Amino acid sequence: MKGKTVKICITSTGTSLDSNVDPRFGRCPYFIIYDTDTDTFEAINNASRQAMGGAGIQAGQLIASKNVSAVITGNFGPNAFRVLQTAGIKTYSRVSGTVKDAIEKYRNSQLTETSAPDVTSHYGVGRSN
Amino acid sequence: MVKQITIISGKGGTGKTTIASSFIKMAHDHIAVDADVDAANLHILLNLTTIKKEDLIGGAVAVVNQTCINCGKCEELCRFDAISGSTSDIKIDTLKCEGCGVCQYICPAGAIELKKDKQGEFYTSDTQFCKLIHARLNPAAENSGLLVTMVRSIAEDIAYAENKKLIIIDGAPGIGCPVIASLNGVDFALIVTEPTLSGISDFKKIYKVAGFFNIKTFVCINKHDINDKNTEAIEKFCASNNIQVIGKIAYDENVPKVLAAKNYIIDYTDSPAAKDIIQLYFRLEKFLYE
């Protein structure tokens, strides 16, 4: 049993570590949940992609329930950002390239934490990145 | 990063699609989206080869089965006036039902289910200029907002995969759900208005909606010369609200004539509207590919 969470979440265009980081949080095709301790991962299909509205809110709650300590993506919309902040999950945005590279950067502390949503809309309606 | 611009108007028929199709012809490294899903017109001028077709499943609505015991609880709690005759011969108006699930939850007989149906189709097509993501909503279907969201998602997928720089979105008239879905998260909005009292009234509303999103907004006054006084009023409003009027397009009877022949107005370079649209595009281009 480990005392602290070592899992991180990366938004991804595909199901492998060679996939690219998807720039969207709420409507990315997949989430890669990576365990930095055991170097294992699972790819989760993002069902929120089909949501009429509030995709980021739904996705945020899903990720919060996965007990991850950080989320890495391109952009956070304001709704998703609020959910993740409330859940105490660290947020890293403006990340591109492969999922593998993103994990490396995270390990080497090369990513800077995001302090505000990237998309300034205050609508969750219809879309939420 | 791929930039996105949505063309909107509030009032219908101010020239959104004419401007969008001109931009599509002039732009580069781009993808086009027709977000006016219940009256889509962008595909008419473009030569299409559809490469992918998908179903839109959405808009859950309540469906009642024969185990209904006519207790009337559902009708009492439905906030959308969608249920009638619940103590004798229950009817659910699928047009009014918003799929909230309250009736399903409260039904003691388990007689109500939420069902999702096919609401339309969306397509990825090749055109002579760029890929076009468009859709067809089933006549009378709901959820054009969801369909707008879906076509935009596909356009974004392709833009990321193919390293495109720009997504041009032709929006719907009005200020409601589909319009809001077409504005969320974009970089720029171009409001196409006309110097009529109706045009101005609707322009002020759509400007307010765009304002909620904090999007960089530009205004274009189409048929500016049919009423100089109203054009001035729009310009004055824009100046005091710090919005840039980035173009004015002359009233030009060639526009519908050229359209009827399924040609592009911007190919008729002597026509006044063509000159104005081309100039409008080049003024915008500086921002679009920044």
Next chain:
Amino acid sequence: MIISVASGKGGTGKTTVAVSFALAARYCQFIDYDVEAPNADIFLKPDIKNIKKVSIKQPYFLTDTGNDFSKCAEFCHYNAIAVIGSEVIFYPELCHGCGGCLLVGPEGAVREKDVVVGEVAKGFTTPGIDFLKGNLIPGSMRTTTLQNELEKMLNKSGLVIIDAPPGNSCSMVMSVKNSDYCILVTEPTPYGFNDLLISMEVLEGLKVPYGVIINRDGVGDSAIEDYCTERNIRVHLKIPNDIEIAKIYSQGGTLLDYDSSYGEKFGIILKVIERISIGEADNHN
């Protein structure tokens, strides 16, 4: 008798036509169902006597009661509620006001308040037009809430003219479904034609009889007219393309201001529609 005026494509002249009908009829109820962009009042200039706010109920959560609200988040079909531990985040823009969270949540800990989404305005235009419009607040998506409110105020005993929103989806259907007859206004361009065909399909599905008015006649081609002739669809009127009409319209003037004989023309169409609806005339050319 309820007559609605619709068009798939926006800006083809729905309001111009609907207003002409009302002025020709003199005595009628006129309802502007285009709650996202209502403009008929610009032309009918009604004396608004009564404005009623329209609101929906939205929840708030008494989180200091220490209750668990996670059932509310699970239930909400619109993702308007997020529950993280003891915190509740509510997103009003996503809430439809269904009241589901109140039902499933801890008793007494979910309350509701009224949130205004728009207004319904009532007034009169001399001599006898009873005017009604819905007006959605910019930013709200409760188009159908306002249209529902208008529907309750329909006066079915007399003539009703409905000015519908553009498009062919939900809000258009809400506006035309109760009508005895629908006038589809179109323009002779490929865009107008394409959207007209979809509108016809909608009306056939609803079993609402319809006829066509072609506006800006002369700008494009005869494809629509040929189509209507071929299918035996009645074309009630062709309004010529004239920049004078556009100029008068831009200042809030009507077709009758352009040419007073339109009063008589629309009066005749009203009579024709009446005869069609009581079965005295066929609905074709």
